[in-house]
Amino acid sequence: MTAHLGDQVLTPLNFLERAEAIHADRTAMTYHSQSWSYGEFAVTARRMAGTLAGHGVKPGDRVAVLASNTPLMLLAHFAVPLAGGVLVTLNHRLAAPELKYIVQHSGASLILVDNEFSAAAESFGIRTLAAEQVLDADGPEHARTVEDERSLISLNYTSGTTGRPKGVMYHHRGAYLQALAITHHAKLGLDTVYLWTLPMFHCNGWCFPWAITAAAGTQVCLDRPDPDTVWAHLRSGGITHFNAAPTVLTNLTQHREADNGPLGRIVEVGIGGAPPSPTLLSELTALGIHTTHLYGLTETFGPAVVNEPRPEWNTLSHTDLSKAMAVQGNSNMVGTGIRVLDTVGKKDGAPIADVTADGTTLGEIAVRGNTVMLGYYNDDAATEAARIGEWFKTGDLGVMHPDGSVEIRDRAKDIVISGGENIATVEVEHVLTSHPAVAEAAVIGVADPKWGEVPVAVVALRPGADVSTEDLISYTRTQLAGFKTPKQIYFRELPKSGTGKILKHVLRGLIAPGDEQVLQVDLRAST
Known part of the structure; x- marks a missing residue:
């Protein structure tokens, strides 16, 4: 294709270059008592890239990161592609065998790791670099030019419905355009102070690491988004934006600090996952937290659909407003x-x-x-x-x-979304049926006031076998992350169609959400 005057490859790395050139003195990132200006942030990212190149990272090489929402994870979103590498962010909530599979499948040759996860990283059998080895590097800077905007910038793994994680390939062009869409829909600007409650390992944090840099706002890194810490930042940290699953927001509204009244300003929050309940929306509004409902998948770089608040909604009743806000909405500004x-x-x-x-x-x-x-x-x-x-x-x-x-x-795929995390029911079922006492298993989602949904299993035992609910749950915990393990297990024959397919809708019909006693009686009575 012939290049035209002004042509430039679309990559989110351009946002960092611009922020450094125009806003070098503005605060880019904070973490505990530390602070980095955009000038310092850019230099650190390039020195990290130099360290990676010095350890043999070449264009196209996979570099995994095992960290929470710390400076290591945020800077890696720039440093890895600056070195020409492909970023593979790892969900630190997964069990070690799950993480090892992702590392091996991606072909990662190097892992950047925060100290708290170093033991797990070392078990994967590839080279590791600790956070201090790359964050404190004072060697030469490095910035490889992106020549193809459709080349990989990251691999994001999702379980889907097969139980096997799949690597979703993100390209520079998509990351650039999604970041621009996010900048618009989230109303990001120079005065943005964004709190990292949404995991950056999930869809590259919905592309917010690049979007906030495009807006030259400030990113506040956190070790853990526990309610005490989040409330402390909301009250005194000047936070203007954060994103969260309904579970996180419910925890905030039920925290003792919520009793101290509304914030002194409006805080914009994007909600992913299940639609927020009218009660939750009312409680958030009373606290000065304005919500926007978003919908997307790992395969769409995060939010592909936005339910944009409309001025005419100002006259709606609370009930009608809640209904309007619960709809997923329309394509974001770069969607077609x-x-x-x-x-x-x-x-x-x-x-x-x-x-x-x-x-x-x-x-x-x-x-x-x-x-x-x-x-x-x-x-x-x-x-x-x-x-x-x-x-x-x-x-x-x-x-x-x-x-x-x-x-x-x-x-359609029977995914259970619990606390914003996707759980493939087939994966859990395979673990259950690997137990010697289990003949068949079906996992479904049950409504839960805290997590939105939780996985519940219905199990048919082998003839003569005997195992307790507690033993099976303990067994699944040895092979799966804690949030994936069934919160209750019931024993009965599984309803099936004439072709032998397990009828999950029949099981759902026997469940009274939130009432485990009714569930247990109904299932056992129908055996």
Whole structure:
């Protein structure tokens, strides 16, 4: 393709270059009592890149990071691509075998690690560099030029529905454009002080590391987003923005500090995951926290759909406002379309049309645009299965409203979303059935007031076998992260279709959300 005057490769690294040139003295990042200006932040990132290059990192090499929302994780979003590497952020909540699989599948040759996770990192069998080895490096600076904007900038792993994590390939162009969309929709600017409650390992923090740098705002790093710490920052840290799952926000509204009344300013919060309840919205509003509902997947660089608050909503009743805010919304500003496809019950090869935009007819949500992944790393079959022509099938079932906004009604892939974390039920079921006493298992999500949903298992035992609920839960904890383990296990034969498929909807129909006693009686009575 012929280059034209003014052509430039789109990469979020451009945002750091601009911030350093124009806002070198503004605060880029804080952590505890430390502070970095944009000038210092940029130099540190380039020196980190130099350290990585000195350890043999070449263009295309995978560099994993095992850290919480600390300076190491934030700076790695710039330093790794500056070295030409591909960033692989690791979910520190996962069990060691899960992390090891991701490291091996990605082909990472080096891990950057915070001290608290060093023991786990060393068990993966590849080279590690501790935070102080790269953050305090005073060697030569390094900044490799990005020549192809569709080259990889990061790999983000998601369990999907197969139980096997899949590597979602992000490119520089998509990260750049998503960051611009985030800057607009989140209302980021020079006065932004963003608190890192959302994990940066998740969709590269929805691209906020790059978006806030584009806006030349300040990023406040945290070791853990516990309510005490978050409230301390909200009260005295000048925080203007943060993102969170409904669970985190519920914990904040139920914290003793909430009793001290509203904040002295409006704080903008993006909510991902399940729609916030009317009660939660009311409590947040009373505290001076303004919420925006977002929807997206790892495969879409985070939020692909935004429910933008509209001025006419100011006259709505509380009930009507809650309903309006619960809808997922419309494509973000760089998106090029969202559809609800009539795939329900369609046979392979049959033509697929859009559902009627009546807010009632169910279909599968599909998106396209510059912020859809390149594909799944080393998994062409999964990539092809996720597409219809140029459209990416989300696997979520929803409706299209007459105004063009979409609303999720169910999750076609049976994913349980607990506290903002995706749990693949098949993965949990495989662990359960690996126990010698278990013949079959089905895992479903049950509504929970704290976590939104929690996984619950229904298990059929082998003839003559005997095992307790507590023993099975302990068994799953040895192989899965804690949030993935079933919170309750019930024993009975599993309902099945004529073809032998387990009927999860029947199990859901036997469950009274939040009432485990009813659940237990109903299941055992129907055995």
